[in-house]
Structures are given as C-alpha cells and as structure tokens.
Amino acid sequence: xxxxxxxxxxxxxxxxxxxxxxxxxxxxxxxxxxxxxxxxxxxxxxxxxxxxxxxxxxxxxxxxxxxxxxxxxxxxxxxxxxxxxxxxxxxxxxxxxxxxxxxxxxxxxx
Amino acid sequence: xxxxxxxxxxxxxxxxxxxxxxxxxxxxxxxxxxxxxxxxxxxxxxxxxxxxxxxxxxxxxxxxxxxxxxxxxxxxxxxxxxxxxxxxxxxxxxxxxxxxxxxxxxxxxxxxx
Numbered sequence: 001x002x003x004x005x006x007x008x009x010x011x012x013x014x015x016x017x018x019x020x021x022x023x024x025x026x027x028x029x030x031x032x033x034x035x036x037x038x039x040x041x042x043x044x045x046x047x048x049x050x051x052x053x054x055x056x057x058x059x060x061x062x063x064x065x066x067x068x069x070x071x072x073x074x075x076x077x078x079x080x081x082x083x084x085x086x087x088x089x090x091x092x093x094x095x096x097x098x099x100x101x102x103x104x105x106x107x108x109x110x
Numbered sequence: 111x112x113x114x115x116x117x118x119x120x121x122x123x124x125x126x127x128x129x130x131x132x133x134x135x136x137x138x139x140x141x142x143x144x145x146x147x148x149x150x151x152x153x154x155x156x157x158x159x160x161x162x163x164x165x166x167x168x169x170x171x172x173x174x175x176x177x178x179x180x181x182x183x184x185x186x187x188x189x190x191x192x193x194x195x196x197x198x199x200x201x202x203x204x205x206x207x208x209x210x211x212x213x214x215x216x217x218x219x220x221x222x223x
Contacts, residue, residue, distance in 0.1 A: 032210055043114075043201065043216035044153070051210070090152050097143070097166065098203075098212065100152035 002027050004093045006101035013081050014109050021076040021104050023091030031093035033074040035065055038103075039087045047089075050074060061085070083108045112136075114215035116202050122221045123192045131187045131218045135204030142185050143212060144177055145201040153201055159185060192222045 005024045013019050025031060032051050036044040048059025055067040065076045074091060086108045091101040115134040123129050135142050141160055145153035146169075155169040161182040170177070174192075179185040189196055199217040 034211075036214075041216075044203075044214040046211070046213070049211060092152075094210065097155050097158055098145075098153075099155070100145075102152045 002031070002093065002095065002099050004091050004099050004101040006089075006091055006104050008104045009102070010105045010107065012107040012109060015083050016080050019076075019078045019081045019085070019106070021089050021091075021106070023074045023076065023101060024072050025074065025091075025093045026072065027093060027095065029095070030069060031095050031099075033065075033067060034092045034094070034098070035059065035063070035074075035076045036090045036092060036100075037061075037087050038090065044090065047076070081106075081108055083110060114202055114204050114213055116200075116215040116218050118218060119216065120219045120221075122223060125193060125222055126191050127222075128188065128190045129192055129220060131189075131200050131202075131220070133185045133187070133202030133204075133215060135183065135185070135202070136206075136213060137183075139204035139206050139213075140182075141205040141207070141212070142179055143203040143205075144185070144187050145203065145214075146171075147199040147201055147217070149198070156187070156200075189220075192220075194222050196220060197222045 003026045034049045035047040050057045088103045092098045117132045144156040147153040157177045158166040159179040174190045176188045201217045203212040203214045205212040
C-alpha cells in the first residue's frame, strides 16, 4: 500500500537554528513528492515539489528538500528558522492521488 | 477568484442533520479533490473529479457521504445523518492538470454535536 511516514510528531528548534523534518515514503515506484505547510485554522500551502531530475529542490520561504531514492526519503530543510515558521508540516506523495503523512508540528523558541 | 474557495467555513450540525459543503475551484481547473482532516491528523483522501466525472470515490467513509460536480466546476460534498465522528475539516483542492500539483482551500470546519 502507498504510504508516507513522518516519524516526528513534534519538533522544537530555536530561532535561527537549522531545521530538518523527516519524511519517508513507501510506493511501488517513486511518487511525486510534496511538502505542505498548514498554519492553525488555515488551509495547506505548497512549499515545494519533486517530480524528477535534480534531487535537491528549492521551495518558497527559504525551504529546500532532498530526494534520496536509496533511503526512500524526502526530508525538508531550512538553514535558519524564523518564529513565523511555526506551523504543521505535511509530506505527501502522489501517483494518482495525494497521500499525506501524519504531519510534524514545528515549534520555534526565541 | 484567485484561490479555491470553500463555504461555509464553519458549520455546527446536530447529530442526524444533513450538511452540504461547497467548493469553488480555481477557474479552469479540471481536477477537484475532497479530503477529510480529523483533529491532529493528516488529510485523508475522500474523492476525486475530473471535470464532472467522479473518477475515484474510494475514500468516502460510508454511503452517508456523497459528492457531486454536475457542471465540472463547483462541487458539493453532502453528508447525510451526520454523526460525531464526522467532525473534521473538509478540504477541497483543485488542479489544472491531472492532479500533479494541487491547490487547497482553507477548509470547512464541521462540528457535529
């Protein structure tokens, strides 16, 4: 069955520190991969996506993600976190339809 | 409009009541999706339309859930005889193409009391 796993339910980082959110996928073939962010009471905003080609993908708000086929991973990174980055982050994979991970809640401490 | 629009944003329904949730996709978008997001969980796929055709309804949890998109634009998700476990955010999304990049609305928050 197709699935996306986000192992970390909560992550807390200090403002200005680097961030890495983990995502692993299980598909028969490599899916399209996405990261979305959701602020409280808001819809999902697309941060970045990977279809093929360069395995390091740049997104909005200074985020990037790296696709690693050997590890079935698509981890999200940011070099320096801002307090406004506090939100819930969802990794998703798609062949015919989006399948989401359970999400990681990011807290930023000043 | 510029984005996916959903209404109502918030709905409180008494158990057993029928509800209808509306989605206006981005103009010209062929594909439309409905997702259900329970508190503290990721969105779960409900159903998918390409134009007016409902191509996948495998995620609808029961026959109390029904979705339509009669003219290939606006869609309505109907829940009959609501139950407490139906309380969730219902997200609508649309895509210009076959669904590779989809854009979400802000959701309709349903609380069944």
